[in-house]
Amino acid sequence: MKRFLITLMLAATVLLCATAHAHKPSDSYLTLMVSDKTVDGRWDIALRDLDFAIGLDQDGNGELTWGEIRARQRDIAAYALGRLTLSNAGTKCLIAGGPQLIDTHSDGAYLVLRFTASCSAQIEKLDVDYRLLFDIDPQHRGLLNLQSGGQTSTAIFSPDTPHQTLVLREASKLAQFHDYLVTGIWHIWNGFDHILFLLSLLLPAVLKLGDKERRPSDSFKASFVEVLKIVTAFTLAHSITLTLATLQVISLPSRWVESAIAASVILAALNNLFPLFQGKRWMVAFAFGLIHGFGFASVLTDLGLPQSSLLLALVGFNLGVEIGQLVIVSVFLPLAYAIRRTMFYRSAVFSFGSSLIVLIATIWLVERLFDLRIFTVSA
Incomplete structure (x- = not known):
């Protein structure tokens, strides 16, 4: 049984490291407004994603101009x-592309693609x-906002x-509440930076710091x-800033939040490798949870939900x-407690795992501060 638990923990660690994506998760925002037989659509797609997919930066200087984007409008559509x-x-339904514009979301510039879809019968x-x-990019997600008859669903x-x-x-x-509930669940599971932050705080929970080493x-x-x-x-910290940011009481630049x-x-x-806040990790969780709340809020803000929703x-x-x-905690804690006495947990999971998290997060920080893509992920 113990060997099975060790193997399972190792597999989970490898899987997490293999799937961690250095950028803010890639999202596009698709709004569909349905009326009788017609669908009017607005599709907001990050310019960085389009550049990665079809190459918009013609001169290779790392900056996109409206001229470069306009020259590829037909290819983009x-x-x-x-x-x-x-x-x-x-x-x-027959889809016809329309005008293309540029808009700014919380995490940068997006191309706005308008289109109309004509269907053969009234849409039910x-x-x-x-x-x-x-x-x-297997981490990409499409966030749909469907509007029909004055109602909104996602x-x-x-x-x-x-x-x-x-x-x-x-x-x-x-039904609407259920849609937003599912959106929240998938966002935390797809937010590897939030997950690694939480795991960094949880890793020492099944150990205690002695005079020379953790036991x-x-x-x-x-x-x-x-x-x-x-x-x-x-939870308390990110709930505070999630609320303030969603209600637009406070707004911070996305690049600085993500960094x-x-x-x-x-x-x-x-802190796991060089303990400074031993016994006060809850204070670290609260302080940085305030920042993470702004990251959570970007999803709801960018969806452009009506005030009524x-x-x-x-x-x-x-x-x-x-x-x-x-769910993450309920899986991690019993498993970590079961193998806490093994050298595998203390060396491979705790020490090596913490070091690996530092390396991954450092890459994130460099990419986000300087808007770079150091590593790419392919399916």
Whole structure:
């Protein structure tokens, strides 16, 4: 049994390191407004993603100009719309591209692609097949905002769920709440920087610091209480700034927020190797949780939700983040406690794992501060 647990922990560590993506997770924002037989669409796609996919920077100077973008508008439309299919009653809707503009989101410049889809019959159920960037970036997500009859609903597209059927009906408050709840869960599971920050704080929870080295904790209760303080502090902190940012009371530049998040991961992992905040990790969780809240808020802000949905979205999304977070903790803590006495945990998972987290987060920090792409991920 112990060998199985060790193997499982090793596999989880390798998997996490293999899938960690250095940039802020790649998202696009697809808004569909349905009326009778017609769908009016707005698709916001990050210019950095389009440049990565089809090469917009013609002179290779690292800066995109409107002239370079305008020269590739036809290619951009063909690339994006060729990876989106809308169907109604089993028949594909005819999509026609429209004007292209530039807009600024919380994490940089986006191309705004307008389009119209004409369907053969009045739309009651809309089948959406979304495959943008999945072949070159498995971490990409498409965030859908569907508007019909004055109601708003959301959906998330990923390589595992590229196809969804959306029923057009008067959405109940419970259904909308569920949509935002799921969005929050998937955001924390896809936010590797948030996960590594949390794990950096949890790794020492099953150990205690002696005079010369860390030793296994003798009490699961003590480890549980330590984790409870960390998770509660992190939750309270990011809930405060998530609320303030979503309601637009406070707004910070995305690059600085994302850079600060990367720095928080570095400091949390370094604290495992060179203890400075032993017994006060909950204070670290609270302090940096305030920064992480701004990162969570960028998703809701960029979705462009109507004011009538903001409170529902805020509560559902935040609860989803907490559920996703608790799932991670509930899997990690018993497993880590079970193997805490092994050399594998203390050397490979705790020491080597913390060092690896420092390295990964340092790469994130450099990329985010200087807007670079040091490593790429392919499917």
